[in-house]
Amino acid sequence: MRITRWARVVAVGALALGLVACAGQGTPQQSGSTEPTGGTSAQPQPSSSGPITLQFWHGMTGPDGPAVQQVIDDFNASQSEIVIKPNIMPWDQLYQKLLTSVTSADGPQIIAMDASRVPQYAGTGALATTDDFFADTTYVDTSVLPAAAVNASKFKGTNYGIPFNLAPMMLYYNKDLFSAAGLDPEKPPTTWDEFTQMAAKLTVDQNGDGKPEQYAIALADHETVPMYQPFMWNNGGGVVSEDGTTSIVAEPASLEALDFWVKQVRDNKVSPIGLAGADADKLFQTGKAAMEIVGPWMTNGFTEAGINFGLARPFAGPTGQDTLMNVVTFTLNAKITDEQRKAAYTFFSYWNSVDSQVTWADGSGFPPSRTDIPADKLKNQYSATFGQKELLDNSRVLLAGVPNAGTITDEIFYPALQKVLNGKGSVEEVFQAASKDIQAQIDKG
Incomplete structure (x- = not known):
């Protein structure tokens, strides 16, 4: 499935990168500390009432869905302290439900979203930061993750996501x-x-x-x-x-x-x-x-x-x-508890492990999120081709961390482009005017 075909998606298709305007800014409010704590990387212990269950929303409803489920099933079978419970729905439905769901007591703890959406939700305080995940190298060696994928979920200098999947063009x-x-x-x-x-x-x-x-x-x-x-x-x-x-x-x-x-x-x-x-x-x-x-x-x-x-x-x-490069990222509900955060980080570490990324790539055709997996370890030829280190190292995410990215792209840039393609003004005059509108959206935040 395409989790970003900007309006029809992912895309990688049915995730339309029809981005939504930033709904506001502010410091995320969350119940758990966002700072690294001693023992953060230790696997959570089951409570007296049983394992920690984390609700995980994602929109991988296409041919890539079974590969996601396989990694989740492997993770759940690998230990008894954490259970990942996926809730799968079309991306547009996920985004429509998200803001109200993250404020409810039974909302999801983990949400996958296109990285371009992060400013919209981080700006409202709906997401927890993930800087501490990257600060603790026992979770994952960030040097094997493409910098563009890691930085794609940053907003105002703070990271709110962990790479879920990526797709260079x-x-x-x-x-x-x-x-x-x-x-x-x-x-x-x-x-x-x-x-x-x-x-x-x-x-x-x-x-x-x-x-x-x-x-x-x-x-x-x-x-x-x-x-x-x-x-x-x-x-x-x-x-x-x-x-x-x-x-x-x-x-x-x-x-x-x-x-x-x-x-x-x-x-x-x-x-x-x-x-x-x-x-x-x-x-x-x-x-x-x-x-x-x-x-x-x-x-x-x-x-x-x-x-x-x-x-x-x-x-x-x-x-x-x-x-x-299109990037889909794991994000965390700002209401997540410390115990749930540790459990989520354990799952994210597992997802980004070599074995899990091979499972994901072979089953989906997408490249691994890691740059250190040799091509001969992958059975899917296209995963290897799209996962070439040179390609990943020279990939960028459009408007990463920019509020109102959807408005800038869909309501300003594309109409201006179509105008000049149809001969209704010169590139210079049309885009001079568009630039002022884009700046206004940036300043609006």
Whole structure:
């Protein structure tokens, strides 16, 4: 299942990265201390009334669900002090119920959520901090976790999550279409310049009506895993500064990247205008687009469609080759007790162990959350491909820790992008105005 197809998800699909605006800020209120205490890493002892039971909400309702359940079953069978009790529901339903549920006495202790949602809930005081988990190295060696995955759940310098799963994007390319265009099917583009050269051969308008029968790439411009934003990163720009305080979408490097890709789509017609994420998937899946940048959740669908595809790191820009990473994180209810926190940390440590991550990766097709698991230890070839250390080390999370990230993406950035793609204003004038709106959302918090 896609726990983030920004509006249709994860995504990795049905988790729409349709993010929700920050509902407020403040210091989380919780019953248990957030500071490390002596013996924190010790396995909790069962109370006189039996083992500690932790309610765990997650939205992995797709083909990846059984892999999650297998690790939970293995954990529950491995000891008798803690029982993880999952409650599985669609992601949109989970988010609708969450704020009221965490304030009730019988609410979940552990909640999985897209990391981009953390500011919304942390800002209301609904989540407990997890800094002490990372401070205690007996739980997990943080050096084996991708920094982007760890930092994705930070808000105002405090961490509120533990990596649950991650999904870097890769370039899928149709080897048969490359061959038909006279291109080497084992050599996809590695730079913007190479893309431009190959795209001219892969964009086919047989009748000259201005509407290609085959496109070089499927680039969605709304309800999608962000595609244009990483292009901006790789030209030295972006949407928001790394510290999350300033809009940089109208800075020269950002505008230059946007102008380049808008011209590729609008003028060179390398992709249709107006694609949602699902449309982009379908275009590639039906052999009408030679390339798409998307996550591991599409490997099965493309394979079942009979597409002879290859996978590669997305092509580099003038200044870098970072790719987008989607991260789902474990979070804790702010009302969690010290005893429950220790039990949850024991489970998180188990989840991020080598054996559990192999079980998860082999069963889901997602990469492990650890960078120290060799490819030959994984049975699923796609888990190994998406788990390459070089790829994970050069992945970033969009708008991590930024309040109102959903509003910035869905209500400001995408409408501005669609406006310029449709020729209703220049990149500079449209995104200068968008930058002011983005800054207002940042300042609003």
